[in-house]
Amino acid sequence: MARALSKLGYCSRSKAFGLIRGGHVRLNGNLTRNPESPVHIGRDQIEVDGISVQAGTLIYFVMNKRRGVVTTASDEKGRETVYGYLEKDTPWVGPVGRLDKASEGLLLLTNDSEWAAKITAPETHLDKTYHVQIGIRAQEEMLESLVKGVRTKTGEVFRVKSARKLRGGEKNSWIEMTLDEGKNRQIRRIFEALGIEVLRLVRVAIGNIVLGELAKGKMRRLTPEEKTGLDRLLEIVEGRASRTSRRAWTPAPRLEQP
Known part of the structure; x- marks a missing residue:
């Protein structure tokens, strides 16, 4: 069960152990507290706190990046990367934009590439x-x-x-x-x-996502409220950019035929 939650991209295996033992997970409608319960992904129904977990679950993290850490998955110079701070068995996620090595603070990570592209797009103006x-x-x-x-x-x-x-x-x-x-x-x-x-x-x-009291080198999931709030902001700024683009475009004058 714990391995299945990790493979489905819901959380790391160690986090899954805590959820299962804490009584948050149901397998085919039945509460299970055994992280080693056998699961057939694609056939068995898994729920966490009443919400179905499907293959391809999108995940969203916020990290407080330390100074001196790079945001690439690996570094040819052997420098420390943000991936060293992810819990073991955390599903693949990528940084949303970058913070250079000397900078620190809020870094979003996700496996939702379309969402990440909206945040980093120059025309978004977030x-x-x-x-x-x-x-x-x-x-x-x-x-x-x-x-x-x-x-x-x-x-x-x-x-x-x-x-x-x-x-x-x-x-x-x-x-x-x-x-x-x-x-x-x-x-x-x-x-x-x-x-x-x-x-x-x-x-x-x-946007509306703030670093707050998150300790250096630590990460957490975005709350549903944070995710919804940021999505609404993206809709607003995208709409504003679209209107600006339409105003900036002027059709060529129509030439009268002789």
Whole structure:
């Protein structure tokens, strides 16, 4: 039974042991507390808390990625990856977007590739919020420039949706920045253009999903409410993007035939 739940993508085998022994699982309508109960996937009916578990169950995790950890499945340089933090027998999941090695915080993982693509699509403009420690005392003028736009050495102009100071001292500050576009290393490139050192970069939210008190290196499943809330946000921003696209398109003038 425990192995079947893992193979179906519902949870890791160790998590399945706890669910089964805790009386959350039924096999063909009968409560079972034996993780070793034989199961024929595709023929037997498995339910967890009254919900049927089918092959191809989609799963959604949120992780608090540690600094220094990469998001690839394996690394040719032998660096630590986020996959080392997954419980044994966790079904395959992939990161939704990436956090670079030096960054930390909220990382979504899922086996729902279509959902992941919606979140990372440039046209989605889903809010992503970061707490950034910089090596100067943040001034209001600098925060305003982040919103107005900063030109990099390559000529690109990067803007953030909002920026505000959280706290700080004489030599460094923590600021909160919200982005609604997903350009590569955008925050680091902005501060590089300004000649400001980034000391720490922590993603704390994607849409309605917040990091909260999740410990570093730990992960949990998205709650049904979180998943539904994010899906609704995606519908809203997708609809907004579609309307903007239609407004931006202007048909060519019709030429009168002589």
